[in-house]
Amino acid sequence: AQKVTQAQTEISVVEKEDVTLDCVYETRDTTYYLFWYKQPPSGELVFLIRRNSFDEQNEISGRYSWNFQKSTSSFNFTITASQVVDSAVYFCALFSSGSARQLTFGSGTQLTVLP
């Protein structure tokens, strides 16, 4: 069975603060993919990043960075110098090519960035 846990239900920060969203996953497969999606109030899921299980390099894209650690089964997401437009629900998701051919999502973290 696959599972994704996002323990932080809601986070509030003041603009320009850094914020880290946690994601812990469970899978028995050795080949899998991890994703982060952003869901603004409009409802559409916006793809942010995809990482496969063989690539543990951290990634930085502008103000976004991701820390993938297989040893702790975590794939955390950091926003540096947060902005009001970052306010949204963020989902971590897992795709395993073995046992389940679909995305398993966490319950999401509601991020509110206050001006």
Place this chain on the structure above:
Amino acid sequence: DTGVSQDPRHKITKRGQNVTFRCDPISEHNRLYWYRQTLGQGPEFLTYFQNEAQLEKSRLLSDRFSAERPKGSFSTLEIQRTEQGDSAMYLCASSFYSGLPLYNYGYTFGSGTRLTVV
């Protein structure tokens, strides 16, 4: 082609009525997925198609739910005899699957259809 389109965006229906949603995927994508998202939760998988074949159905997809993708392009999701518990956002996604085991799966989601059963 601007992405995955879903119609309608919102649907309010009375309990017991039937509803049908449509999803138009990205044209070159051969896989199409339906997910359901209830308030405060992440999306949950319902079913997916590869071309016109429905390859997997979740236990969430009761007998009242049926999905089709008749020509391997657009898909419809029908809910018969709607119940209040069916109120949710129904999301469609598409992707291209090449058959290679390590293909880096990329999904594109639509904006969803929000169903309210009163």
